[in-house]
Amino acid sequence: MEKSLLNVIKGKEVKRIPVWIMRQAGRYLPAYQKLRKKYDFLTLCQTPELAAEVTLQPVEILDVDAAILFSDILIPCLSLGFQVQFVEGKGPVVHNPVTSVEDIRNLNPDYSSRELESLSQTVKFINQQLPPEKALIGFTAAPFSLACYLIEGASSKNFLQVKSFLYDHTPSYRLLMEKVSEILFVYLKTQAEAGAEVLQLFDTWGGILSPSDFEKYVFPFLNKLIREVKKEYSLPLIYFMKGSGGFLSILKHLPVEVMSIDWTLDLERASESLEDRFVLQGNLDPAVLLSRREIIREKTTEILQKGKKVKGHIFNLGHGILPSTPVAHARYLVETVHNFG
Ligand code: CP3
Numbered sequence: 509m510e511k512s513l514l515n516v517i518k519g520k521e522v523k524r525i526p527v528w529i530m531r532q533a534g535r536y537l538p539a540y541q542k543l544r545k546k547y548d549f550l551t552l553c554q555t556p557e558l559a560a561e562v563t564l565q566p567v568e569i570l571d572v573d574a575a576i577l578f579s580d581i582l583i584p585c586l587s588l589g590f591q592v593q594f595v596e597g598k599g600p601v602v603h604n605p606v607t608s609v610e611d612i613r614n615l616n617p618d619y620s621s622r623e624l625e626s627l628s629q630t631v632k633f634i635n636q637q638l639p640p641e642k643a644l645i646g647f648t649a650a651p652f653s654l655a656c657y658l659i660e661g662a663s664s665k666n667f668l669q670v671k672s673f674l675y676d677h678t679p680s681y682r683l684l685m686e687k688v689s690e691i692l693f694v695y696l697k698t699q700a701e702a703g704a705e706v707l708q709l710f711d712t713w714g715g716i717l718s719p720s721d722f723e724k725y726v727f728p729f730l731n732k733l734i735r736e737v738k739k740e741y742s743l744p745l746i747y748f749m750k751g752s753g754g755f756l757s758i759l760k761h762l763p764v765e766v767m768s769i770d771w772t773l774d775l776e777r778a779s780e781s782l783e784d785r786f787v788l789q790g791n792l793d794p795a796v797l798l799s800r801r802e803i804i805r806e807k808t809t810e811i812l813q814k815g816k817k818v819k820g821h822i823f824n825l826g827h828g829i830l831p832s833t834p835v836a837h838a839r840y841l842v843e844t845v846h847n848f849g
Contacts, residue, residue, distance in 0.1 A: 559578045570839050711730070
């Protein structure tokens with residue numbers, strides 16, 4: 509059975525444009541809320557049967573063309589000995605963030621950890637149940653976005669502690685990025701070996717730095733991690749950064765197949781800036797799904813038309829789906845994409 513998402517990445521013709529939605533499993537789905545009443549978030553992530561069930565919910569309910577493993581970008585912190593909590597309405601909190609070089613030197617990744625075993629089991633359970641025309645996407649954070657949480661301890665508007673740390677303690681920052689990259693490699697490897705078919709790197713916070721600081725403090729680690737994954741596995745990779753507009757001349761050197769862009773960029777112009785090297789993923793504003801159907805159809809069609817002019821197009825939102833999105837609107841989006849052309 510042909511998987512449209514993989515075919516687009518390979519440059520093959522497809523009958524329908526593939527579509528999936530970032531954060532497609534989650535609170536906007538009543539089926540997810542029902543399970544969440546019984547189990548806390550970490551239990552859902554760490555119990556393979558439950559994580560597989562949640563992963564498959566949007567595939568069944570929305571008919572998206574890919575499943576994305578249910579987990580969180582903060583889970584690898586657990587294998588590094590951090591205490592992570594997901595606080596309702598606040599997001600993730602790291603209770604013992606790094607403050608000194610000693611903290612970083614003392615980080616000892618536990619590769620035998622429960623998290624890695626359940627991750628591998630989850631991928632296998634998903635693949636046993638995933639319809640053959642759907643692809644399975646594995647993911648991790650990109651190194652910088654994970655390091656942001658380890659330094660700042662939580663989400664932040666401007667990550668001032670991260671910036672101070674990288675300017676004032678550059679060698680410690682680099683050591684942290686090396687250790688984080690190492691554990692992320694293991695998480696990516698575990699998913700690849702268990703049967704993930706595509707890997708996405710979420711670099712949500714990459715855009716908080718100036719392009720020249722990004723080039724100096726972020727790009728080398730990112731590039732190295734991607735090259736190491738590529739050396740061992742032939743899977744395609746997707747890179748997502750929020751607010752990547754000012755960074756495209758740097759990002760075009762990343763050895764990934766797919767560049768995922770947000771709605772502040774024009775799909776065609778972004779492709780030109782990237783010298784048409786990548787299949788593009790995106791880029792509907794998630795807020796559009798809160799609007800009425802005519803608006804959803806109009807904005808979606810506009811993006812689909814631009815998508816015909818780029819190297820290849822995987823439809824997605826420009827960032828995660830909002831918790832207040834009506835499920836019917838998400839379903840309508842998928843239908844609109846599938847019925848296009
Ligand atoms: O996409 C999916 O369906 C797969 C699962 C997934 C989750 N988080 C589940 C989740 C993925 C791919 C992520 C990635 C993630 N997590 C990112 C990168 C993407 C992005 O949105 O920028 C980031 C920055 C996080 C960190 C995080 N985790 C935040 C800020 C929050 C709280 C805010 C929020 O959106 O809920 C989480 C918690 C989280 N991760 C939930 C889910 C379903 C909600 C937990 C709950 O049920 O209460």
